[in-house]
Amino acid sequence: MGDDEVDPTSDHVEDVAEEDAPDCTTCGDPVVGHESRVVTWIEDGQATHRHFCDDSCRADWDDERVD
Template sequence: MVDPTSDHHEDIDEDEAPNCAVCGDAIANEVTHRVTTWVEDGNVQTAHFCDEQCRAEWDEN
């Protein structure tokens, strides 16, 4: 897995790319990639999204 703080839109192989938390698509070399980070039970959690629409849909749930 790629470091979540790296530039995912540059030279990332689809096999190593994170998947969108909403639609499940691999997020490789996409400038629309969004990440939400939060702390839950003392652990850092992250959710990756292929675009703003998927991030907004995740926020609604």
């Protein structure tokens, strides 16, 4: 997430403008709204995040953590 992006999982999810929201990892649309999902894991000592519009995009994700 860049410095100008707003965390869509925060209490301010209704106030997130599309241009400030992260893009969905699967479809590329801005991640806004209560249906959004985030997957977080630690990789090489750093938190890594993937943002999704909803459960459907999350299910369609080609998870790069799986070999």
